[in-house]
Amino acid sequence: MTTNERKYTPDHEWITVDGDIATIGITAYAADRLGDVVFIELPEAGADVAGGTVVGEIESTKSVGELFAPVDGTVIEVNTAAIDEPAIVNRDPLGDGWLIRVRFTALPDLLDADQYAALVSR
Amino acid sequence: MSASASERLSPLHAVHVAAGASFTDFAGWQMPVRYTSDLAEHHAVRTAAGIFDLSHMAEIAVRGTGAAAALDYALAGRLSALAIGQAKYSLLLTPDGGIVDDVVVYRLADDDFLVVANASNRGAAVQELTDRAVAFDARVVDESDATALIAVQGPGSRGILDRVTALDAGTPLAELRYYRVTSARFADRPVLIARTGYTGEDGFELYVPVDVAESLWTAIVQAGAGSGLVPAGLASRDTLRLEAGMPLYGSELGRDIFPAQAGLGRVVNLAKDTDFVGRHASENGPDAVARVLVGLASEGRRAGRAGYPVYASGDTEAVMEALEGAVDPAGIVTSGALSPTLGHPIAMAYVDPAVARPGTTVYIDVRGTRIPATVVPLPFYTRAS
Secondary structure (H helix, E strand, O other): OEEEEEEEOOOOEEEEEEOOEEEEEEOHHHHHHHOOEEEEEOOOOOOEEOOOOEEEEEEEOOOEEEEEOOOOEEEEEEOHHHHHOOHHHHHOOOOOOOOEEEEEOOOOOOEOHHHHHHHHOO | OOOOOOOEEOOOHHHHHHOOOEEEEEOOEEEEEEOOOHHHHHHHHHHOEEEEEOOOOEEEEEEOOOHHHHHHHHOOOOHHHOOOOEEEEEEEEOOOOOEEEEEEEEEEEOOEEEEEEOHHHHHHHHHHHHHHOOOOOOEEEEOHHHEEEEEEEOOOHHHHHHOOOOEEEOOOHHHOOOOEEEEEEEOOEEEEEEOOOOOOOOEEEEEEEHHHHHHHHHHHHHHOHHHOEEEOOHHHHHHHHHHOOOOOEOOOEOOOOOHHHHOOHHHOOOOOOOOOOOHHHHHHOOOOOOOEEEEEEOOOOOOOOOOOEEEOOOOOHHHHHHHHOOOOOOEEEEEEEEOOOOOOEEEEEEEOHHHOOOOOEEEEEEOOEEEEEEEEOOOOOOOOO
16 A cells, blocks of 8 residues: 555654555644654664554653554664754654654554544644 | 633733744643744843743732831741842741742832732732731732733843833833842833843843733834844743752742752741741751752753652662662652753752762653763853853
């Protein structure tokens, strides 16, 4: 399956899918709520992750956000540019501020853009 | 997200919305947490200037021929010793010596004082001051609803305010000393300008009638346009005051904390020749084993946060339990952040006296990882003078 449609989780992450590779980041809403991101901790490439578990941390001056793995799979790439310069996540959360790429076995049910927009406007 | 009916809005709310602010609930008020970037706002205050809306804070007038004596009884300091135009940081104590609120008191005239209290303690401060003034010829009036508070903080603040031509200060601001206040006029309305603040920088706080708050804010923003002045939210205010080692009520101060534990023993004037609420308990002081407030500095980028435990040992819980049973924390973090100015994590924490000496290494439990930290004197940051 290949789709460029961006999907979302209730944990304020986004996912785009290319084949069996999911690219994962946090939403603009999440980045805005955190404020300036100053520290990012991500799993190592090669790590196995389980959907729904905490695999990383995103710290701002004010608070700490957790990165949940939205899928079961293996991390194949992490965004070292975001680790080196966390402000990328505020500047471009849906683009250059992506966090990890995971080779997954199955996709869970995810929110589409309208459903996510409804969630955060509540 | 819309504000619910119980959330109070600043008289400057429309200005903040127009400036694109993000809001946070603070003591029941919807106040700007940041406009664009809390880091940029923090750095602007350290290097140029920032303008803050602090209209949620409480302004309480104490007036009458007995006002000075009433405040000497109600507060921990000797306010009767203040000269007209002088300000003083003081504490409203419980009878048990704990802290009801920390306040700044301005003497505006012989028989006219302004007590500025935290928004979260407005009701308690008004009630306690009223009750404690009963035996004196003094009236306590909560003027918070009629008063907006605008702070201009940073090395550029005086130059910017000097350029607000419609602001006519009684004392030229260049001559207004730190912790002094002068009356002023703006748009034919009375304003108080105080050289006080909560950021560790030079700066001013302007107490202004709510009906001219917006025009004064706008005039200051225009005057500062070429000087790097930015509107700054409560997020930057918190990291600025943390770097400056200033306690925040609810984090470092509370009813179960003695001033001496918070490093504020000097604020309690036991040499005062009259009685005051909390005097007896203050004379006895906290237990010798009571925790004390310290600064903690660490390396890397992971900050301790409010509520994180502090340990005397870096060994993990599991190892220590196997060796000698469960180990209690030696303290708890009350405020912490990656310091925007210093570039490393800083925190304030209450710790056991045994590990409170500067230079001692302790360990902050950052979500399961023990990060070493060094006890350092407060403040973390002092401006070059």
